[in-house]
Amino acid sequence: MRVKNTGLDGVVIIEIDLIHDDRGFFSETYQEKKFKNLGISMNIVQENHSFSRKAGTIRGLHYQLEPMAQSKLVRVTAGAIYDVVVDIRPQSPSFGKWVSVIISEDNHRQLLVPKGYAHGFCTLTTNTHVLYKVDQFYSKAHERGIIWSDPSLAIDWPVTEPVLSDKDKLHPMLEAIANNEEGNVNG
Numbered sequence: 001m002r003v004k005n006t007g008l009d010g011v012v013i014i015e016i017d018l019i020h021d022d023r024g025f026f027s028e029t030y031q032e033k034k035f036k037n038l039g040i041s042m043n044i045v046q047e048n049h050s051f052s053r054k055a056g057t058i059r060g061l062h063y064q065l066e067p068m069a070q071s072k073l074v075r076v077t078a079g080a081i082y083d084v085v086v087d088i089r090p091q092s093p094s095f096g097k098w099v100s101v102i103i104s105e106d107n108h109r110q111l112l113v114p115k116g117y118a119h120g121f122c123t124l125t126t127n128t129h130v131l132y133k134v135d136q137f138y139s140k141a142h143e144r145g146i147i148w149s150d151p152s153l154a155i156d157w158p159v160t161e162p163v164l165s166d167k168d169k170l171h172p173m174l175e176a177i178a179n180n181e182e183g184n185v186n187g
């Protein structure tokens with residue numbers, strides 16, 4: 001297992017080892033002690049699985065307000081995604097900065113998205129399965145979003161006309177968070 005920095009504080013790629021044999025491979029996708037040795041400590045309380053039928057589906061950019069903010073450990077078991085993480089901590093020197101990482105069934109990467117960051121992805125394939133573990137429960141009352149096409153972010157998405165949920169068509173721009181009066185997004 002190896003960790004690679006992405007350029008955003010705490011946002012890291014975890015590369016796991018595959019043990020191959022005649023049948024295929026085996027891998028430990030999460031192992032508490034090994035992750036701790038890599039400096040990653042998460043109290044996982046929920047695992048999510050999303051399936052997107054079409055390539056060019058964007059889900060995001062999502063986060064939950066404190067005290068329900070979540071760290072996420074993302075991986076892909078079928079297909080590939082262009083995964084995006086945005087720093088939305090108002091006091092952060094990298095506020096508004098984002099990174100993108102390709103995660104696929106072939107590269108077996110996992111991406112750690114700490115609290116204080118918004119997360120979203122665009123599917124690059126049909127029939128894409130994304131799994132992610134989180135360290136806080138889902139809370140409908142605390143879920144928030146930023147519009148995927150926010151010009152101040154200028155995210156280099158691989159599509160211009162994505163498939164979106166009704167909810168994801170209506171999020172505000174990041175500027176609204178900078179002037180946020182409704183709650184704390186600090187991670």
Ligand SMILES: Cc1cn([C@H]2C[C@H](O)[C@@H](COP(=O)(O)OP(=O)(O)O[C@H]3O[C@@H](C)C(=O)[C@@H](O)[C@H]3O)O2)c(=O)[nH]c1=O
Pocket residue numbers: 048050059060062063072119120121138165167
């Ligand atoms: C996220 C979530 C949703 N739901 C429900 C709410 C809704 O009825 C249905 C679909 O929810 P959404 O449309 O929010 O699903 P989706 O757009 O896939 O939301 C996810 O996007 C990615 C990018 C993330 O980072 C996740 O944290 C999450 O926000 O599932 C849960 O029951 N538990 C959960 O943890």
